[in-house]
Amino acid sequence: MLTWVYGNAAARLLLRRAISATMILALLAITARSALAWWSGSAIVYFLQPELGTICISVAFVVSVWLRRPLVGKLISDYIHLPTRLIRHARMQRCFARLTLLWAVILLLNAGMSIWLLLSQTIEIYLLVRPLAVAGTCGLAFLGSVWIFLRLLRHIAHQSSQSPALKSPAAAGAH
Numbered sequence: 001m002l003t004w005v006y007g008n009a010a011a012r013l014l015l016r017r018a019i020s021a022t023m024i025l026a027l028l029a030i031t032a033r034s035a036l037a038w039w040s041g042s043a044i045v046y047f048l049q050p051e052l053g054t055i056c057i058s059v060a061f062v063v064s065v066w067l068r069r070p071l072v073g074k075l076i077s078d079y080i081h082l083p084t085r086l087i088r089h090a091r092m093q094r095c096f097a098r099l100t101l102l103w104a105v106i107l108l109l110n111a112g113m114s115i116w117l118l119l120s121q122t123i124e125i126y127l128l129v130r131p132l133a134v135a136g137t138c139g140l141a142f143l144g145s146v147w148i149f150l151r152l153l154r155h156i157a158h159q160s161s162q163s164p165a166l167k168s169p170a171a172a173g174a175h
Contacts, residue, residue: 005030021074028060029053047118047126054111061104070100076149086156095152099145106141110134 005026012019033049040046064071073087073096086092113133117126 002030002034020078021071022078025057025060025071028056032056043123044118047123048115051111051114051118054107054114058104058107058111061100061107065097065100065104068097070096072096072100072103072145086153089156091152091156095149099148102141102145106137110137113137 005023009019009023009027012023029050030053032053036045036049036052061071064074070093073093076082076096077087110133114126114130117130117133121129
């Protein structure tokens with residue numbers, strides 16, 4: 001896994017292609033996991049590794065908001081082409097910041113729950129319960145995020161259709 005992630009990043013750099021935010025997050029997580037795997041052969045440490053990576057990613061999400069470059073905005077841009085004017089819209093920037101903080105909290109909750117399961121339950125229970133709990137939490141957060149994002153898009157579209165100042169120059173000149 002380590003070779004694949006770093007190889008892909010190196011190939012992108014050699015081909016002068018951008019490295020996506022998703023790839024950067026994968027590099028951070030796999031680096032932390034591999035360093036811990038090298039350090040210890042313990043089953044608990046092995047299963048703890050992804051949780052520590054998740055905590056690191058959560059912190060990266062919070063820092064990105066603090067730096068006014070919310071990672072959710074970057075991740076959305078990696079998968080959906082949005083007009084620059086829409087991405088720079090003040091309400092969209094606030095939405096990106098709030099969704100980034102939401103995901104930071106979701107990631108921390110999932111990591112905390114996973115660590116608690118790992119330390120308080122048998123490995124068998126951990127392996128059974130953790131995937132279901134994480135999938136449920138992330139699934140609900142994903143649906144909520146999509147709903148919030150689509151609601152904002154509808155609001156901005158409605159607002160721009162009502163206000164000549166928000167229309168594109170081509171649309172404003174058509175009247």
